[in-house]
Amino acid sequence: MIDDRVDETARIVVIGAGQAGFAVCAKLRELGHPGPITLIGEEAYPPYQRPPLSKGYLLGETTEERLYFRPLSFYEERGIDLRLSTSAVRIDRATAEVVLSNGERLGYERLVLTTGARPRTLPASMGGDLDGVYCVRNLADINAMAARFSEGQRVLIVGGGYIGLEAAAVSAKLGLDVTLIEATPRILQRVASPETSGFFRELHGAHGVKLLEGAGLKSLHGRDGHVERAELADGSSIVVDFAIVGIGVQPNVELAEDAGLAIDNGIAVDIHCRTSDPNIFSAGDCASFPWRSGRIRLESVGNAIDQGEAVARMILGQSATYEAKPWFWSDQFDVKLQIAGLLSGYDTVVKRPGAAGGVSFWYYLGNKLLAVDAMNDARVYMVAKRLIDAGKSPPPEAIQDPDTDLKSLLSA
Template structure:
């Protein structure tokens, strides 16, 4: 697609996975006008999933995290601006103002502002040694703190918290996980998966405390010494990592008048309430049926990024694939596809004892999600089953002798 002489170009706010995907997809779609990718962090776009996995375990260096370096982006004609904060967006004048005084005009604008770690809402959260994990800088701090830590308390039994716990145990640290719910991964997995993950961590020496309401973080001399729970107990710690969820970065979008509701509201094509503005990634809430769907995953960032680029060029590319996620803990890979919320029937296929099984979730007789532990073929097949809305019965899912793959041929 050729660029008009007066083409102000495309501006992408946020240089993470979603923002990078928007910029590169614009080029892949044939757009030849200016593309500017603005990142608040000082780094080129990098992979976030390894931060809580391979990086904390010492199995991956920072040089292995970069998705696309400045030189590669330059070859594609994408101007990368790092360490820059966008201060305001004027949608009438179609301008983006940076904190350093620069002003960029745009023809089309993409918000890929991501999310931030939810702050710990208790006294003592500001003490030295209380950290959260969201960025590369966060991961550096936690990795450095693990070097000298003996006792680690992780607040939150979701993916991030459990991955940090696994990494700390692999490095020989004493670890306690405090989870407010009555089971781990309560928001995303069925009881069989929660129980398996709890047993896995217990086998590796993690002290699990369920229904543990944190009331305060305590310390001495400005440094953390322990975490107090509602039952009065103090859990000693010289490092505390809070993994209690994320908050979408919507402040900039709200300030310029875009529709926001627990995220920047977008349709299946990543379009916002402004026809010249799209949004992609963790900062979004997608209209789905009568409600809004928030997804926090690499897949969502990539697929919405592609849809957003198409929308900026006047094309329709709805993101309709079943959502999928994964988590690595010790020698276990947990892969999830679909959304299990509201399921009314669960079937287990495989052997929990052998750590190779899948949990199939049904609602009103229809398959809605699959969680797989060390059974990658089930996960890959599950993506096809859900994307094609293939009818699967609970009896077929439970029968190891039945070849589910025949249903998608």
């Protein structure tokens, strides 16, 4: 039987200083844990917001300091030992210690893995190692490419998911010549309906972005080590000044795997956010957890916060399980997309026009409401999220009827 009690002197070590890692540490202190907390981060910056990197920060509307969740004084005042520019190289479960890159060994009573995920990159054989080929994941990535964003530059975006579309939108707003290629038949194919894909296809086209769907990349080619041309699978070529690759991410599981923890499309945790070692928890992009009849990973800020805070409560014996309530968002041009729920398995999409040009798409499986995409319609999003969280499924015909008062559906 697992002993959930953690005494006041218990050392808690958190590996990974992203959104989830910050959430764990901040919530532990908020809930009153007085024992030592160490937060280990590979980057030189204190924990910061990542969504604005491909939006406001790239546009120059947000400074680096405004990205930080809290200033360094926050960690000092709360006694959180923040180790920056430091990586964990090994977990010694036999001695309950973490071995750091500087050779130091940190003991722990509870260990939390919030190691996140990293971008999938193009192999060198496809030109992925050429100068001028970038990913969008962290501050260093954005700082490295920022000088390229000048009017008239020709940028190729590889990948038509949300990261690629957000990068395309920022590039177009800054006056670049933007081409986006997506290998599958449509943008957002993995994460949205044809209706939502169509909405964003029209939006980007109206802003001058050239969208090429069903266009696989064969390779990138360069001169003097710098990318200058993209060759597509159909034999055509695109001249480029630089390229941004947004083809998904993969969870950082190597540290956990080397320690012998169970891996299943991420670091496998149970409904208590525990790994196969009862003294080790995991949260955020790297963690896969039970969902309905299977397992999922959620790559979202919302999940990182909620799961990270849940881990803190569970470590202190103040919560029993983690129940995910998925939500996401994306900003592109003048459109804010807000998503509630997960659309997996839907068989029907219901459209609801909104005020001032807004629109929403409601995903159903039979009569069960699964998810909603709301474009520039925050009111619809908030109602839809509450409906989904409560397990309520209003009839599709009520959603389609513009005279239906959505709020009334919450009490139905």
